[in-house]
Amino acid sequence: MFADIRPFQDAEVKTVLKTTLNDPALAKAMGSWLAPSLNKKAPWILHPLIRMVLKVYLGSVIDVAGFQQKLGPLVSRLLKKSVAEFSVHGLERLDNQKAYLFVSNHRDIVMDPVMLNAALHQKGFQTARVAVGDNLLNQPFSANLMRLNKSFIVKRGIRGMKARLKAAQELSRYIHFSILEETASIWIAQREGRSKDGYDRTNPAVIGMFSLSKPILRTYSDYINELNIVPVAISYELDPLDLAKARELYALDTKGDYIKHKNEDLNAIARGMTGWKGRVHLEFGDVLQGKFDQDDEVAEQIDRQIHQLYQSFPTNAWAEACLNNEVAEIANANVATLKNRVELARPELRPYILKQYANGLRMRRGEAPL
Known part of the structure; x- marks a missing residue:
């Protein structure tokens, strides 16, 4: 069930990880990030070394929890080098035995969910499953690593109205299944794409997707309320990508269009992960409960909390x-x-x-x- 979009399960981890670590594209990508000069001049030296180190470090992993446990020290080191102070508030109002749909503002491609999961782990919660667009998974190894790390796929590159609707309905069913049947929390951004102008807004279409799988006899409010939606505000003192976002906004204002360069998303991921952020604060809001008749009303309530919670x-x-x-x-x-x-x-x-x-x-x- 949901095999083409869900995270990998424990029984799949060893096989997928073995295939991923043997993928030459992974060593090449890691080399371009860690040692770009040597990656160009002597890849025959660097790539086998990278593969060997990865196999030694990850070779004993047999399940998803083990994979995330291996990532933990790397995330801690990353936060220590790029964040002056990481503070979290609001989780004390939530129950670590329940599943929630965390809907947050979106400033960074990778670090938003990474920091949310770091906060959950620190406070004794299970890490959340993370929604990731298929536009970021253009290499098999990147898709595998994401799905090993409890990510699920949002299909954005589908053509045709019927196909897009079918994919959105499947995604809606999966989110409900995760929260209600598997008691597994979900993280999803409030809109497709990062906030470029620093003003966070929820796209009602995201909320509409949540209810696409609603049975005819269920009310809209009941179907939304059972998701336990929790708005989350992520606040960065410094955005490592503020200049890149400024270039994009300027191009849109002056030319009406912005064309991404090759590997721009991958470069943004690297800069967002390693760039200095100053202080970062995560504020978890209250579970959304109420009488809702349409998507706009839910989006407005999420925005109201995120705007007030922003530090x-x-x-x-x-x-x-x-x-x-x-x-x-x-x-x-x-x-x-x-x-x-x-x-x-x-x-x-x-x-x-x-x-x-x-x-x-x-x-x-x-x-x-x-």
Whole structure:
């Protein structure tokens, strides 16, 4: 059941992992990230070494829990090197024996769910299954690694209305099955694609997908409420990809279109993972329960919580002051880093960087985005 989209199960782990570690594309991708110069000049030396190290480290893994246990120290090291302080609040109101549908704002392709699962693990919850678009799984090894790590696939590249509807209905059924039948929590972003302007909004189409598998005799409210939807606000003091997002927004405003470069998503994943973020805060909201008649109402309630739960930092206040031509205080080293980044950017891109940070304050105050 759901074999083409669900995470791999324990019985599949050893076979999939063996195939993945022997995939030459994995060693090549790891080489380009870890040692790009040597990857080009002497791949015949680097690639076998990478395969050997991976097999030694992961060779004893026999189930999903074992795979995630191996990833734990790597995630801890990553957070230690790229985050000044990682804080979490709100999980104490939830029950670690229940399953939830965590719907969060989306600022980073990989780090948003990584940090959510790190928070869940730290507080004694089971890690959540993670929704990932098939546009990020263009290599078999990347799809395998994601699914070994409890990710499930959102099919976005399907053509034809009937085929897309069928895939969305299957995804809806899978989410309900995970939460209600397997007591397994789910993470999904509030919209397809990251927030580029720093103002978080839930796409009602995501909510509509949740109810696509609703039986005729069930009410809309009942079907939504049983998912235990929990809005989650992820707040970064610094976004390692703010300049890249500014370029995209500028292109859309001036040319009406933005064309991604080859491997742009993979490069964004690497920069988002390793780039300095300053402080990061996760705030878990209240379980969504109520009388809902349509998708927009659910989306509005998720937005209301995320906007209120978003934690601002001095970088937000500094950016807003700059946009208002006010004296902007350099409150800490991260503000200084942002100031330097803005000054080094092309003049036409600077407002787009500043707006990403200022909009966090505006949505907290219930104001329209810049």
